[in-house]
Amino acid sequence: MNLPRNTIFLKIFKYFFILFLFVSASFAVYSVSTQKQMLLNSLEIEVKNINKLVVFVLSDALILNDSSRIVDFLTEYIKNNEKLENVIISKMDKSYFIIKNDSWTYDNKIPQEFTALEKDTETSILLKSSILNEEVFHYVYPIYFSGVQWGWIHLSMNLDEYNNRLTTFYLGFITFFCILFVVFLFISLFISKSISKPIIALNNMANKISKGDLKLRSNYKEDDEVGELSQTFNNMISAIDETQTQLKLSHEKLEDRVSQRTKDLDNTNKLLEIKTTELEELNKSLDKKVKQEIEKRIQQESILVQQSRLAATGEMIGNIAHQWRQPLSLITTCASGIKLEKEFGISIEQNEIAKLNTIIQSSNYLSKTIDDFRNFFKPNKEKSYFSIEEMTDQSITLVSASFAFHYIKINKNFKKIERVFGFPNEFSQAILNVLANAKDVLVEKEIKNPYVNINIYENEEFGFLEIEDNAGGINPDILIKIFEPYFTTKEKNQGTGIGLYMSKMIMEKNMSGKLTVENTTLGAKFIFAIPKK
Amino acid sequence: MKIFKYFVLLSFLVSSLYSQDESNFTFGISSFHNTISNQDRIEKLTINLVEKIKKDYKKDFNVIFYKDEKVLLKDFKERKNIDAIVINPETYFENKNMIKEISENPFIYKNSKVNYSQLLLIANKNSKINSLKDLKNKVFMNTQYSQSYSIWLDYLYLKNTHTAYENIIKNELFSSKPSTALLDVYFNKADFCIIEKDVYENMLILNPSLSKNLMIIEKSPEIFFASFTSIHKDTPQKSVDLINEIVDSKDFKNDFREFLKLINLDSASKIEFEDLKEMENFYEEYKELKKKYN
Numbered sequence: 001m002n003l004p005r006n007t008i009f010l011k012i013f014k015y016f017f018i019l020f021l022f023v024s025a026s027f028a029v030y031s032v033s034t035q036k037q038m039l040l041n042s043l044e045i046e047v048k049n050i051n052k053l054v055v056f057v058l059s060d061a062l063i064l065n066d067s068s069r070i071v072d073f074l075t076e077y078i079k080n081n082e083k084l085e086n087v088i089i090s091k092m093d094k095s096y097f098i099i100k101n102d103s104w105t106y107d108n109k110i111p112q113e114f115t116a117l118e119k120d121t122e123t124s125i126l127l128k129s130s131i132l133n134e135e136v137f138h139y140v141y142p143i144y145f146s147g148v149q150w151g152w153i154h155l156s157m158n159l160d161e162y163n164n165r166l167t168t169f170y171l172g173f174i175t176f177f178c179i180l181f182v183v184f185l186f187i188s189l190f191i192s193k194s195i196s197k198p199i200i201a202l203n204n205m206a207n208k209i210s211k212g213d214l215k216l217r218s219n220y221k222e223d224d225e226v227g228e229l230s231q232t233f234n235n236m237i238s239a240i241d242e243t244q245t246q247l248k249l250s251h252e253k254l255e256d257r258v259s260q261r262t263k264d265l266d267n268t269n270k271l272l273e274i275k276t277t278e279l280e281e282l283n284k285s286l287d288k289k290v291k292q293e294i295e296k297r298i299q300q301e302s303i304l305v306q307q308s309r310l311a312a313t314g315e316m317i318g319n320i321a322h323q324w325r326q327p328l329s330l331i332t333t334c335a336s337g338i339k340l341e342k343e344f345g346i347s348i349e350q351n352e353i354a355k356l357n358t359i360i361q362s363s364n365y366l367s368k369t370i371d372d373f374r375n376f377f378k379p380n381k382e383k384s385y386f387s388i389e390e391m392t393d394q395s396i397t398l399v400s401a402s403f404a405f406h407y408i409k410i411n412k413n414f415k416k417i418e419r420v421f422g423f424p425n426e427f428s429q430a431i432l433n434v435l436a437n438a439k440d441v442l443v444e445k446e447i448k449n450p451y452v453n454i455n456i457y458e459n460e461e462f463g464f465l466e467i468e469d470n471a472g473g474i475n476p477d478i479l480i481k482i483f484e485p486y487f488t489t490k491e492k493n494q495g496t497g498i499g500l501y502m503s504k505m506i507m508e509k510n511m512s513g514k515l516t517v518e519n520t521t522l523g524a525k526f527i528f529a530i531p532k533k
Numbered sequence: 534m535k536i537f538k539y540f541v542l543l544s545f546l547v548s549s550l551y552s553q554d555e556s557n558f559t560f561g562i563s564s565f566h567n568t569i570s571n572q573d574r575i576e577k578l579t580i581n582l583v584e585k586i587k588k589d590y591k592k593d594f595n596v597i598f599y600k601d602e603k604v605l606l607k608d609f610k611e612r613k614n615i616d617a618i619v620i621n622p623e624t625y626f627e628n629k630n631m632i633k634e635i636s637e638n639p640f641i642y643k644n645s646k647v648n649y650s651q652l653l654l655i656a657n658k659n660s661k662i663n664s665l666k667d668l669k670n671k672v673f674m675n676t677q678y679s680q681s682y683s684i685w686l687d688y689l690y691l692k693n694t695h696t697a698y699e700n701i702i703k704n705e706l707f708s709s710k711p712s713t714a715l716l717d718v719y720f721n722k723a724d725f726c727i728i729e730k731d732v733y734e735n736m737l738i739l740n741p742s743l744s745k746n747l748m749i750i751e752k753s754p755e756i757f758f759a760s761f762t763s764i765h766k767d768t769p770q771k772s773v774d775l776i777n778e779i780v781d782s783k784d785f786k787n788d789f790r791e792f793l794k795l796i797n798l799d800s801a802s803k804i805e806f807e808d809l810k811e812m813e814n815f816y817e818e819y820k821e822l823k824k825k826y827n
Contacts, residue, residue, distance in 0.1 A: 068708075068716030075739060104740050106720075 013192035088154035322401035327362035386424035409451040417458035420530040422511035430503035465528040473519035561615030636763035645731030652753035660724035674723035682727040691822040
């Protein structure tokens, strides 16, 4: 038989077949147990009849205790009864006649398995007889005469007929089962095929349709769910077919339109080419303009640098002035002293020499101050590793006199950190710009107890320097503008608007670091981040 | 020889007797020693068997039971009414010369598989019987339907003590079968019994422990049988052949075996008169002893 290899067919077939096996197995279990019970009932009826006969025939012998009659009858009876294998006459005095078809004994005990069955009522059981060494149907009946129990009679029936009947039943059942199996196999196949056939046909048709043949239709017209599905499917395919026809028409129209559009596009392209040419020419002129602008910008930046230098120079001159003020005063005082002492004739050589030494020392100090500032303004040519602490200290030294003049206190909180990589002198200039701004704003706002906190710390990549004043901070509206060139809050003659711009350029363009600002509870905080490598 | 039941049927089959009418066969059976109840049973069984043979072989068989053995032998001698006789061994030996002269085709009926049985005198060990002399005041369990047991016991007593056993024993009881007699002795219902050796051996097979409680006191020569049949010489050969044919048929053998079982016999065997010589001598001796000491 050519079985369809479709899953739905196999599923339906499988379910039918499992159902058959389940029903058959249940039926088999029920039938076997019922048959066994029936056969046992039949054996019990038979053994009861034998028991009635034996007890009836032997009643006189039992009452009169005629042992020879009991043995004689039972040996003969058991010989002529094929099913009866063993009879035990169990007397109340614990003496037993044990009769088999080939022997008999008169004993004072029997196996416990038999005495255990001696009850007030009749008992029957399937057991393995130790006397016969085979399985038997054993029946025990209590013998009463005139209401007095005389003993028990045990009857053991062989199971040959029981087993034969059971075997016959098994054979019959297996034959029936095999026939049923084959019949059900064909029925399952037929039903599975009947149910799955329209579905499979529908599926095959759907496959063909999916390959493009939209003219196919399902012929299944039955009044069931599959018929309904078939009709719905046909309707769907008709709709698809119609849609596709319209799509084709639309496609054809689209091609026309595309063709038209292409023409339009060609025209547009030509116009575009013209425009492009014009644009190129424009670009060329624009290049010139840009270059001119760049040149202007460079010039402006140059001017800016120049202005910055000038501003810095001015700043430095201010600082130098502060640095020089005290030694110059000292020199003036000493020189004036010598002069007055000479004029009043109270000059003492020793004192003069001391004052002259003081003048010499002060002059040397002034000279050194000039060297310091000159070195400071020498730009570095190459990047190098330097200590933020050292450069900060140098910068502080340069402004210390100016800060002291304005009573501005500097609080240092330096942590020991690694050296950083960059241009140390340019970095110092940036620090000086920030410190100078801090000083200016503290002075301008006339802050009582002005001070500046300077912190140094690091992380894995950068060394950090924070300069925080207590001048109340920068107006948030202008906070983002303070690094723009020419932006200043100072009066025109006081600020150029270049210092912070230059400082940011130094930090971010030249040294690949970062300079940011934020307002704290005290004032403005400038944060320098200098890369370690 | 009390019981003659068996002969009944044996008679019609084995010994076919021809009555005057060739289409009719009649068996004469001695029922002299049978009890009334047992006689009825045997007669009924015999008639049933004969009816079956009549039906199967379409031959008119008949059976006549004789209470008087003399009448039976007279009729047989004259071939009047009967063509064959079924008699006990004692009757045969009393009339052996006449029977040999007028009849042929002798048969014997056996209690066991062997043609001639050996009898055993068996006592319960508890009875403390060790020899014939110890039978005094003991209970003898005899068996119905056969006189062979009491004849042999009488022979032994007459020969050894010159007196009849009835004068010595305490009581004589009767059992239905030799095997039952043995069981009665085993279960202390009696002190001793006489049974065939064959029966005793079969009983031992069924229960070997019997030998623990029983003891063989005496053994007889192997000469005893249950009953005797012969056919009159004037019976037509055709009828004899038919009887032989019936006897040899399988169906009949089965029916006959069933019948013999019902009357406690085993089978029948064809013999020659010469085969009974030893038995004849025993009876002669017994007859002499009885004459001498009674």
